[in-house]
Amino acid sequence: MSAVEPSLIQRIIRDDVRAMGAYHVADSHGMVKLDAMENPYRLPPALRRELADLLAEVALNRYPVPSSEALRGELKRVMQVPAGMDVLLGNGSDEIISMLTMAVARAGAKVLAPVPGFVMYAMSAQFAGVGFVGVPLRADFTLDRAAMLAAMAEHQPSIIYLAYPNNPTGTLFDAADMEAIIHAAQGEVCHSLVVVDEAYQPFAQQSWMPRLPEFGNLLVMRTVSKLGLAGIRLGYVAGDPAWLAEIDKVRPPYNVNVLTEATALFALRHVSVLDEQAAQLREQRSRVASALAAHAGVTVFPSAANFLLLRVPDAAAIFERLLARKVLIKNVSKMHPLLANCLRVTVSTPEENAQFLEAFAASLQD
Ligand SMILES: *Cc1c(COP(=O)(O)O)cnc(C)c1O
Numbered sequence: 001m002s003a004v005e006p007s008l009i010q011r012i013i014r015d016d017v018r019a020m021g022a023y024h025v026a027d028s029h030g031m032v033k034l035d036a037m038e039n040p041y042r043l044p045p046a047l048r049r050e051l052a053d054l055l056a057e058v059a060l061n062r063y064p065v066p067s068s069e070a071l072r073g074e075l076k077r078v079m080q081v082p083a084g085m086d087v088l089l090g091n092g093s094d095e096i097i098s099m100l101t102m103a104v105a106r107a108g109a110k111v112l113a114p115v116p117g118f119v120m121y122a123m124s125a126q127f128a129g130v131g132f133v134g135v136p137l138r139a140d141f142t143l144d145r146a147a148m149l150a151a152m153a154e155h156q157p158s159i160i161y162l163a164y165p166n167n168p169t170g171t172l173f174d175a176a177d178m179e180a181i182i183h184a185a186q187g188e189v190c191h192s193l194v195v196v197d198e199a200y201q202p203f204a205q206q207s208w209m210p211r212l213p214e215f216g217n218l219l220v221m222r223t224v225s226k227l228g229l230a231g232i233r234l235g236y237v238a239g240d241p242a243w244l245a246e247i248d249k250v251r252p253p254y255n256v257n258v259l260t261e262a263t264a265l266f267a268l269r270h271v272s273v274l275d276e277q278a279a280q281l282r283e284q285r286s287r288v289a290s291a292l293a294a295h296a297g298v299t300v301f302p303s304a305a306n307f308l309l310l311r312v313p314d315a316a317a318i319f320e321r322l323l324a325r326k327v328l329i330k331n332v333s334k335m336h337p338l339l340a341n342c343l344r345v346t347v348s349t350p351e352e353n354a355q356f357l358e359a360f361a362a363s364l365q366d
Contacts, residue, residue: 170303
């Protein structure tokens with residue numbers, strides 16, 4: 001086997017790509033895994049057997065039906081997408097973010113989002129050669145409306161992302177601030193598409209979906225990942241068909257595979273099971289938040305998602321001590337200066353939450 005010359009790699013692979021670290025996924029073997037906002041619950045055994053029978057009948061030898069008509073119809077019905085609006089599917093909403101970015105990536109184009117926020121907005125922009133403008137949130141992680149409007153005027157972004165609620169802070173931005181931004185982006189301050197990212201909608205129970213018809217520059221993006229189907233990779237974006245028709249042109253053909261499609265259709269027919277799991281997690285969220293807030297020196301930020309952001313005296317130390325106790329959470333303290341000494345923990349089952357809270361209390365004492 002001949003060795004690959006580093007100089008050849010240098011000649012061919014982009015400088016900014018070579019300089020990057022690979023997307024880091026922590027080794028969670030044997031851990032209580034509270035780092036990735038997964039739903040800890042699986043489908044009940046009877047439904048799993050039913051699904052297995054269904055999947056056995058799927059024609060794996062055939063390409064998916066183009067544009068997944070049946071699944072799109074079912075999503076529109078179950079997720080109450082307003083009449084006249086359509087949905088476009090992605091291999092997770094991560095893929096939708098890359099499609100959106102690709103579709104706007106003309107020379108000099110920019111996208112804008114509050115920071116700290118979801119990292120894929122900036123990463124997708126970098127991959128597509130699009131500028132990323134991060135507008136800092138206030139110290140309490142609420143939207144800085146004036147700073148947003150000023151940055152919109154200065155940078156004229158093609159897309160503005162607003163995660164509702166935001167990751168990694170859990171904040172549900174003020175609806176009046178959001179509305180002011182969407183309006184201002186209709187030509188008054190800039191001409192931008194506003195993408196409201198509702199990845200955590202099952203836990204927020206508030207949505208811009210019903211308001212889609214009011215704003216010609218609004219898209220609402222969702223995913224089934226946080227609802228309990230992270231493994232099948234399915235995201236969708238709802239909006240005016242005129243927008244979606246353009247974005248569809250950069251969609252890789254057959255991006256949603258037949259197993260995902262069949263599984264999603266099945267899960268949507270049983271969505272009440274997933275809704276019930278989300279309700280339990282919302283209840284656990286308030287229990288875990290109160291338990292954490294009872295510790296002196298610990299601040300818990302309000303969350304409308306299935307995770308909590310907390311500030312501790314020494315995030316790196318607490319993170320390591322939790323790891324030593326077989327609890328994996330996410331240390332976000334180096335992601336942005338506003339997140340100094342912050343940790344993010346996924347809300348889980350009562351048992352796993354109790355394990356986390358016990359390990360956390362012990363880690364504060366060490
Ligand atoms: C998890 C997450 C997503 C990505 O979801 P996938 O559908 O799993 O790709 C998108 N946006 C936000 C804010 C998220 O936290």
